[in-house]
Amino acid sequence: MSTPTIGVLALQGDVREHLTALAEADALARPVRRPEELEDLDGLVIPGGESTTMSKLAVVFDMLEPLRAFVRAGKPVYGTCAGMIMVADKLLDAREDQETLGGIDMIVRRNAFGRQNESFEASVEVAGIPGGPVEGVFIRAPWVESVGATVDVLATYGGHTVAVRQGNVLATSFHPELTGDHRIHAFFVDMVRAVG
Numbered sequence: 480m481s482t483p484t485i486g487v488l489a490l491q492g493d494v495r496e497h498l499t500a501l502a503e504a505d506a507l508a509r510p511v512r513r514p515e516e517l518e519d520l521d522g523l524v525i526p527g528g529e530s531t532t533m534s535k536l537a538v539v540f541d542m543l544e545p546l547r548a549f550v551r552a553g554k555p556v557y558g559t560c561a562g563m564i565m566v567a568d569k570l571l572d573a574r575e576d577q578e579t580l581g582g583i584d585m586i587v588r589r590n591a592f593g594r595q596n597e598s599f600e601a602s603v604e605v606a607g608i609p610g611g612p613v614e615g616v617f618i619r620a621p622w623v624e625s626v627g628a629t630v631d632v633l634a635t636y637g638g639h640t641v642a643v644r645q646g647n648v649l650a651t652s653f654h655p656e657l658t659g660d661h662r663i664h665a666f667f668v669d670m671v672r673a674v675g
């Protein structure tokens with residue numbers, strides 16, 4: 480597979496920035512809203528935004544089960560921030576009726592780094608990303624409270640896990656799509672190529 484096709488879940492959140500980052504990392508990127516649009520994708524990005532809204536819209540648009548099936552089929556998925564929340568098997572501080580897709584054996588705490596006005600940027604060393612630390616943008620960011628034995632922790636910040644991978648599912652607490660540094664997107668595109 481030379482140029483993989485990667486969707487960005489476009490129910491809610493910062494879709495456009497991911498489309499740009501993926502295109503700059505040599506993928507064919509397109510927004511995805513309907514179940515049939517998942518069919519010929521090689522991978523999927525779940526953007527940052529608001530996970531409670533995203534979960535609600537996934538139900539309304541009949542996307543919840545198709546998305547779960549996509550993850551279960553072993554297709555590569557990358558979740559940033561709210562997207563990390565969506566790929567968690569379990570949540571803390573979730574809304575009661577909040578659904579996730581699952582995919583990573585981890586417990587994620589929503590809004591763990593504080594509220595909107597406590598958003599910040601920090602340098603984060605991410606395992607597998609060459610060329611030094613990435614600039615992490617944390618916006619009402621979650622952290623990973625605990626992981627199962629087969630989950631790789633790729634980065635921590637302030638003693639908290641902020642990037643993980645389990646099999647073909649990757650997740651970061653922060654937003655690399657907002658920095659113009661597309662090394663994490665390139666890493667994900669390589670993951671997708673390795674599967675294809």
Ligand SMILES: NC(=O)CC[C@H](N)C(=O)O
Pocket residue numbers: 526527528529530531559560561562564589590618619620621
């Ligand atoms: N920047 C973000 O994606 C914020 C995530 C948000 N706190 C949530 O629970 O969905």
